[in-house]
Structures are given as C-alpha cells and as structure tokens.
Amino acid sequence: MRRHGWSGDIPRSDEEAAERILGAARRAIDGGQPATVSTIAQSLGVTRQTVYRYFPTQEALLAATALSAIGGFLDRLADQLGAIDDPTQAVVEGIVYTLEQLSQDRYLRLVVEPGKASAFTAGVTSDMAIGFGRSILERFDIDWAAAGFGGEKLDGLAEFMLRTLQSFIVDPGGPDRRGDGLREYLDDWIAPAIRSRAGTTTRR
Structure with missing residues (x-):
C-alpha cells in the first residue's frame, strides 16, 4: 500500500483503504453528488491513481459502492x-x-x-x-x-x-x-x- 496522501491519515491496510474509498463514494451518493474517481480522490486527499489502484474503473468503483451499501x-x-x-x-x-x-x-x-x-x-x-x-x-x-x-x-x-x-x-x-x-x-x-x-x- 502506498504510504502518502490520505490527508496525513494513512490507512493501516489495503482493506481499510478500500473501505475509506467506498465510504467516500457512499457519502457523495447520499448527498446527491457525483461519485466520480476525481471527486472521491479529492475528498480523501489522494490521487486518482490511488483510487484506481483499488478500483480500476469508474464502473468498478460504483458497482462496489452499491454492493457495499446494499x-x-x-x-x-x-x-x-x-x-x-x-x-x-x-x-x-x-x-x-x-x-x-x-x-x-x-x-x-x-x-x-x-x-x-x-x-x-x-x-x-x-x-x-x-x-x-x-x-x-x-x-x-x-x-x-x-x-x-x-x-x-x-x-x-x-x-x-x-x-x-x-x-x-x-x-x-x-x-x-x-x-x-x-x-x-x-x-x-x-x-x-x-x-x-x-x-x-x-x-x-
């Protein structure tokens, strides 16, 4: 797992990192905002490449977010x-x-x-x-x-x-x-x- 970004609060594992990304996506959707890779990365203080490391496409991110909230x-x-x-x-x-x-x-x-x-x-x-x-x-x-x-x-x-x-x-x-x-x-x-x-x- 990369050891930079995350607004100084580095996840302790890849699982925690992925869950933070999904949590940010759920918050965006619940707030009526677009859950794009760019907006999620910005909200977490990471690069888009970091998000893509865990979810290789925008579609994969949305699908995983939906399933995580089902x-x-x-x-x-x-x-x-x-x-x-x-x-x-x-x-x-x-x-x-x-x-x-x-x-x-x-x-x-x-x-x-x-x-x-x-x-x-x-x-x-x-x-x-x-x-x-x-x-x-x-x-x-x-x-x-x-x-x-x-x-x-x-x-x-x-x-x-x-x-x-x-x-x-x-x-x-x-x-x-x-x-x-x-x-x-x-x-x-x-x-x-x-x-x-x-x-x-x-x-x-």
Whole structure:
C-alpha cells in the first residue's frame, strides 16, 4: 500500500483503504453528488491513481459502492420475509420484494438496473451478480443444503432467480404485473421449476 496522501491519515491496510474509498463514494451518493474517481480522490486527499489502484474503473468503483451499501435492502428483506422456510416461496417473494424496493432504494437500483455500474453489467453469471443473488437467498431462514440446493446448486438457483428478475427489470411488458398479480404469475410459472428441483440430486 502506498504510504502518502490520505490527508496525513494513512490507512493501516489495503482493506481499510478500500473501505475509506467506498465510504467516500457512499457519502457523495447520499448527498446527491457525483461519485466520480476525481471527486472521491479529492475528498480523501489522494490521487486518482490511488483510487484506481483499488478500483480500476469508474464502473468498478460504483458497482462496489452499491454492493457495499446494499445491506439496508437485505436487512429489510430479512425483517419482512426472513421467516419464510419454503424454498419455492422464498424465490417468488425474493423476486417480488426486490422489484417492489427498486423505487425506494438508490443503491439497489445501482446494483440491478441496466447501467455501467450494475451487478448485471458482466451478465447474471458474473461473480458479482451471483454473490448478490446468494445474498438474497441466504437472508431467508432456510437450510438450503438440506432443501437440496447446496454448493453449486444454490449458485444455479441464484442465477435462475436473477435471470427472471432481470427480465422484469429490462422489459416489464404487459399486463403490468405487480403485487399479488406478479405473485400469481410467478406461482404459475416459476414455482413449479423450483419445486421440481428441491430435494433432488444432480446427475450428469
């Protein structure tokens, strides 16, 4: 880690340095200011090259900032839906709740809406996107391994959920499905796929 700048308060580790950068970006976003590499560097008393050392592009900085602040959404999901113990209902409600929260959470919009900073930028199979999907699933009070979704299978379930979620974000289509109407649609078409996989073993 470079030992200069930081307005004289040198971070003790690379992890602390990265967290300071993300903290500055969150403060900028919360204050309605642009979270650019230049403004973040200036606020921290470092060069742009220092910021780029930890986040190689503007898009990487915004994506990491959004994911670092997504805890509020995940906490609300756990409060509202965490008691669900059925895998099928968890996926359906996870999709519905995420879509409902888009209008209320600026960081969630950064993560999932189309754009350069989105977790979906590299596709729903990117490590960032799958990590976000698993974060949603893991907030439910479910033993996913016991339910038949351990290891890579849980990643597959997260990907399936994200592909469905992405399709509604990119093309809401018609009729305008939301609330109970969306639940009914997902119960008809998504729930059977989840139920058919729950408790099964993968054979290749």
